[in-house]
Amino acid sequence: MWVGDDAAVIRVARDKMLFATDAIVENVDFDLAYASGADIGYRALAVNASDMAAMGGFPFHAVVTVGLRPDMELATFASVLDGLADAATEMRIAVVGGDISRASELWVSVAMTGATDGDPVLRTGARVGDAICVTGSLGGSAGGLFALQKEIRGRDHAIDEMIRRHLRPRPRIKEGLRLASLGATSMIDVSDGFALDLWRLLTASQVGCIVEPATIPRDPGLEELEMMVADSPAPLDLALAGGEDFELLFTIHRDRYQEAKMILGEIGCPVTAVGEVTPGEKRLGDTPLQGEDQGWDHLRGR
Amino acid sequence: MWVGDDAAVIRVARDKMLFATDAIVENVDFDLAYASGADIGYRALAVNASDMAAMGGFPFHAVVTVGLRPDMELATFASVLDGLADAATEMRIAVVGGDISRASELWVSVAMTGATDGDPVLRTGARVGDAICVTGSLGGSAGGLFALQKEIRGRDHAIDEMIRRHLRPRPRIKEGLRLASLGATSMIDVSDGFALDLWRLLTASQVGCIVEPATIPRDPGLEELEMMVADSPAPLDLALAGGEDFELLFTIHRDRYQEAKMILGEIGCPVTAVGEVTPGEKRLGDTPLQGEDQGWDHLRGR
Numbered sequence: 277m278w279v280g281d282d283a284a285v286i287r288v289a290r291d292k293m294l295f296a297t298d299a300i301v302e303n304v305d306f307d308l309a310y311a312s313g314a315d316i317g318y319r320a321l322a323v324n325a326s327d328m329a330a331m332g333g334f335p336f337h338a339v340v341t342v343g344l345r346p347d348m349e350l351a352t353f354a355s356v357l358d359g360l361a362d363a364a365t366e367m368r369i370a371v372v373g374g375d376i377s378r379a380s381e382l383w384v385s386v387a388m389t390g391a392t393d394g395d396p397v398l399r400t401g402a403r404v405g406d407a408i409c410v411t412g413s414l415g416g417s418a419g420g421l422f423a424l425q426k427e428i429r430g431r432d433h434a435i436d437e438m439i440r441r442h443l444r445p446r447p448r449i450k451e452g453l454r455l456a457s458l459g460a461t462s463m464i465d466v467s468d469g470f471a472l473d474l475w476r477l478l479t480a481s482q483v484g485c486i487v488e489p490a491t492i493p494r495d496p497g498l499e500e501l502e503m504m505v506a507d508s509p510a511p512l513d514l515a516l517a518g519g520e521d522f523e524l525l526f527t528i529h530r531d532r533y534q535e536a537k538m539i540l541g542e543i544g545c546p547v548t549a550v551g552e553v554t555p556g557e558k559r560l561g562d563t564p565l566q567g568e569d570q571g572w573d574h575l576r577g578r
Numbered sequence: 579m580w581v582g583d584d585a586a587v588i589r590v591a592r593d594k595m596l597f598a599t600d601a602i603v604e605n606v607d608f609d610l611a612y613a614s615g616a617d618i619g620y621r622a623l624a625v626n627a628s629d630m631a632a633m634g635g636f637p638f639h640a641v642v643t644v645g646l647r648p649d650m651e652l653a654t655f656a657s658v659l660d661g662l663a664d665a666a667t668e669m670r671i672a673v674v675g676g677d678i679s680r681a682s683e684l685w686v687s688v689a690m691t692g693a694t695d696g697d698p699v700l701r702t703g704a705r706v707g708d709a710i711c712v713t714g715s716l717g718g719s720a721g722g723l724f725a726l727q728k729e730i731r732g733r734d735h736a737i738d739e740m741i742r743r744h745l746r747p748r749p750r751i752k753e754g755l756r757l758a759s760l761g762a763t764s765m766i767d768v769s770d771g772f773a774l775d776l777w778r779l780l781t782a783s784q785v786g787c788i789v790e791p792a793t794i795p796r797d798p799g800l801e802e803l804e805m806m807v808a809d810s811p812a813p814l815d816l817a818l819a820g821g822e823d824f825e826l827l828f829t830i831h832r833d834r835y836q837e838a839k840m841i842l843g844e845i846g847c848p849v850t851a852v853g854e855v856t857p858g859e860k861r862l863g864d865t866p867l868q869g870e871d872q873g874w875d876h877l878r879g880r
Contacts, residue, residue, distance in 0.1 A: 387689025
């Protein structure tokens, strides 16, 4: 532990808490050719805070373990710590402990506690007839990564904004809290791609859907990218499968959709209805939603 | 997360909790030539539970991230999960979530919450005149690793017991709880070696010590090892610097030492007084205790 004792003593004024963990690994989740140490530290906290947001909660305390390559410059490690501190300040997270290890690649594993004001929003609560909604826009993170790989930084504002989204994802904490109090029936954050995360949400709730691909909100930078780079992927593909947008995908009674749209609009967050929960198949336009096999997708080399 | 939602919802019936994290990494903390996947899973929980014991607390909930080599057999991963489950059952820990990533070597990072019955025991409370005590015996884990490397398993009971201690360390949870209620003034678990961990405890408390090396309890297998293997390290060296014994090193008012010895003896745990807290230097026999430089010892290649 970086702190003085074997464990941190944290104050808890609740009878329920949230507890989650997520790790990010060099050359799997980030590449030091594109991301700074500070971006990586920031991201490690952000992805965990997004898990809290997806429960309708807010982050509270975090502990961090870092795997460090012996050949890495200490400045890179210091930069990771700076990024962790930046994210902790922005997201009001108390980093109360940590540990470092030698490793063959840089990795950052974070565990986080969180809390909700009322009941947490689970993946299991979607009901037939609910509206399926998503905050913000999708595909921006994948577009940002593509732009970094094509080295077209600093030429277009919307593209630079996608790069920022990729390097410094902003979890929708305030939005998740409001959606919980507005009665969202189920929620998940878009970390592995809209289509897969929607499949997970619906599978947990044992319901189907009809989602119209044309309604899915796409990051405005994706069109710029398509115009600028000949071989850029189709915006819809990035929006459906890109992942790491950390937007909130949720279901809510259809009568409450307009209220949710208005209230989140007041804090600058667009909300789009993209479909409806059905008792039948999970359909994305004319095709069935593709799921995953036992959660082994991480293993099979994402 | 392995569980169904983005975060686990845990029940908390306290206003204070403990929170800690520790990772173990292949070829740094373990070697698959000697340890099974199950040993590694077991160890990952045990080292974190020992941090709780060192605070006078007990473990509560854990989340786990695992870095997996793509070339590793799935059976090894299944074995890690078995070891985690074994430790969780034995130590009464609820593993409530986790995540897996691709990585260049196997690693397991655990974060754990815990609780105490009263106030946690910190490193800062040692007072001049207190007895310095240690549970059990030291050097057994390092002796067990040496025996594994020399391939002398199955020939001597005391040596096999050291190997078991190395592969399946047993955190002193019950003992830590009792020491807290008996008024231990400061406590740490022996993870990086008696000498270094004692230095940390005394430094945090801003006191000195006089410790007599001859009184330090050594694992009975170390003598067997010395007789059996010509180039085996001296028992005292392993006891002082071996580490990973996960015994509890604590200070307590000298008038309470006998009571602590008796009460822990009743649950089968020896307690040995090895010295006294002083206002002066930190002395181990005739030599000053060696400390560490800014906690960078992990980085410098342990």
